[in-house]
Amino acid sequence: MQIMENAPAKINLCLNVLSKREDGFHEMEMVMTTIDLSDRLTFTIQENDITVDSNSSFMPLDERNIVVKTAQLLKETYHIDAGVHIYIDKIIPIAAGLGGGSSDAAATLRALNQLWKLDLSLEQLAELGERIGSDIPFCVYGQTAYVTGRGEKVKPLPSFPSCWVIVVKPFKGISSWTVFKDLDVDSLPNYSIDQLVHGIEHESFDECIRYVGNALEEKASQQNPRILTVKEKMLEFGAEAALMSGTGPTVFGLTQNLTKAKRIVNGLKGFCKEVYLVRHLN
Template sequence: MEIIERAPAKINLTLNVLGKRNDGFHEMRMIMTSIDLSDRLTLTSKEQDEITLSCNAAFIPLNKKNIVYQAARLLKETYGIQAGIHIAIEKKIPVAAGLGGGSSDAAATLRGLNRLWALDLSLEKLAELGEKIGSDVPFCVYGKTAFATGKGEIIQLINDFPKCWVIVVKPPKGISSWTVFEELDLMSIPRYDHQRMIEAINANDYEEVVQYAGNALEEISTQQQPTIKRIKDKMESFGVDVAVMSGTGPTVYGLTRQRSKAQRIVNGLKGFCKEVYLVRTLN
């Protein structure tokens, strides 16, 4: 038996860091939405009781280090599943990009195996399980628009994000999240009004949404990779309504409602950066 699951990327519309927790993580306030840039996972039953992986990207580990493997093992061990599974990962989301590609792959694995093994678990239960392997996995289980608190694992769904075009630009070099948080000075980073953003999204008010978008980690990541600011400046000069770094970076996205303008911006950016994508928000 075979199941196919899409694993969409996410972007951070707002990202705030409130402080460091006793468990070593940081207390977060984030609003995220999914975009139509997706990995594709094919989950195929095996007679032999084992988990095996394959991937079209050569640099992805195909062992216990892979979060997809961890997700499959978690379900097997939690529910005593004595069945084998092969998971083929077709990567389209850039790696180490701040787009949640690995977390989304893990979430897709949980959803797909829930169907394949007829576990009949709710999304809430899958999100609860997903928290054990990554803070972004619970959001990715839902794949909608949400307000995330705690480490990012406490999810409150909100209305769909207004329909628009998303220009996604990934610089060649990735950023390790831990290096960004290591350099974090909580007294100097900005704060963004997530409550006003939630109200704007719930009202489907695109003009308000672009006013309140922002990422508190952007300046720190830009110090590591000045390319982030250069991409933002290019996007803004080409006419995006807003340009924001996603997650800990280095990917920057820009929003516009006009298809023709979006395509012009993409064409302008392709000479500046190799990985440029034009996608829609997911509803």
């Protein structure tokens, strides 16, 4: 038996860091959505073992892989006798702030729930995903949402207003922990998420773009100044809004005009190799 599952990238429309928690993580407040830039995972049932293969040479294929960790957690928690072979067709850039690994893990939870006939709810899958990574609960649901805690508290929202998303990944990746290391929370900007949520609920693209923002952008830009360069070029070429996703270094721009979106893409191809034009997912 074989199942295929899409694992879409996520973007942070707004990201605030509220405080440093006693457990070492940071208390976050975010609005996130998914975009039509997806890894494709194929799951084939086999005897006992969990094995992984991929078209990407930039990820481990052993127990260090987040997909393997996720499958093992599910297998051990529910005492599954069967195994699975997982092939990851990797499209989402790695170490990019797009949640590719988390989305792969979420896709693994959804697919194995079917393949191993576990009949678990999305809420149960999200709780399992939380044990592996902070972004996985959001990726399990895979829709626009208000997200708090360290990422595990997910409140679904209506779909973000229809638009084109220009995604640009500068060459140098960033590890999330390096952005949060020695982070001075009190010095960070704080964006009006309530206003953004209001814009989403009223399907107002113009209101939404006034309130997007990422409190980690300046810190990440110290590691990779190309982030600000790409953002400035996006706005110069006509994007209605542009900001970094997650801990970076990927920058995305938003516009409802396809002609303008194509012009932005053509303008940015001279600055970065990895440039994508996609829609957000409803």
